[in-house]
Amino acid sequence: MKRYSAIYLKPLTSEPQNDSQPFFYASGNGTLVYRENESAAPKKVTTKEAEEIIKDCGYIPVSIDWSVLIGFDKEKQKVFDLTGRSPEEIEETVELYERLGISVVPWITTEFPNITKWLVEGKEEDFRSFQGRDREDEDCLVIFYNVEEKYAKVKVLTKEKQ
Incomplete structure (x- = not known):
């Protein structure tokens, strides 16, 4: 192409x-x-x-x-479409909160109140798990945070993939 x-x-x-x-x-x-x-x-x-x-x-x-x-980048555009922010901006903010030892949950629930979902990925002890909005008929923002490695990843689960 x-x-x-x-x-x-x-x-x-x-x-x-x-x-x-x-x-x-x-x-x-x-x-x-x-x-x-x-x-x-x-x-x-x-x-x-x-x-x-x-x-x-x-x-x-x-x-x-x-x-x-x-x-x-289609996946990064999906995050921007849903949040108005780049994945890197969200990941950097999550990592900053975590490195400072400040709970990131209030920021996430304020910034993305109806679209955020925290899921356990990998070993449970490696990832904190918070359950946010769980609507199967809407796209949702998924934020992974690896506690041991101290990095965040952001993606969007579309309603077709949930």
């Missing part, structure tokens, strides 16, 4: 036609970024926001495959 560094709109192309074209590209962490034009500030966007922008430009999105963008 051919991949592109950016997708430009008005007209739809993979190469800029002028400095005023809006465009999408993948950020360094793999999530979608939108710029109204070459001099506009970049804005991280969810896939729903990106589809709305595409509609506003006069196109009809059917099934957009963002993986055509170089550096795009």
Whole structure:
């Protein structure tokens, strides 16, 4: 599959036609970024926001495959779509709380009250287990924290995979 560094709109192309074209590209962490034009500030966007922008430009999105963008990471985009944060930002925050010896649970339940699920993965003594929202019909954010190795991992379980 051919991949592109950016997708430009008005007209739809993979190469800029002028400095005023809006465009999408993948950020360094793999999530979608939108710029109204070459001099506009970049804005991280969810896939729903990106589809709305595409509609506003006069196109009809059917099934957009963002993986055509170089550096795009579907799993990281799922986390951003659900939380508005990158996985790295969440992981770093969890690790900071844990290393300082401060309970991360209040931060998680405040920041992600209806989407967080803590699951035991691997040996029970290696992972703390907290049970948050447990709705099978919705996507949920899963945060793993390895107590022994002191690292966090974040992913999204989609309703189809639960």
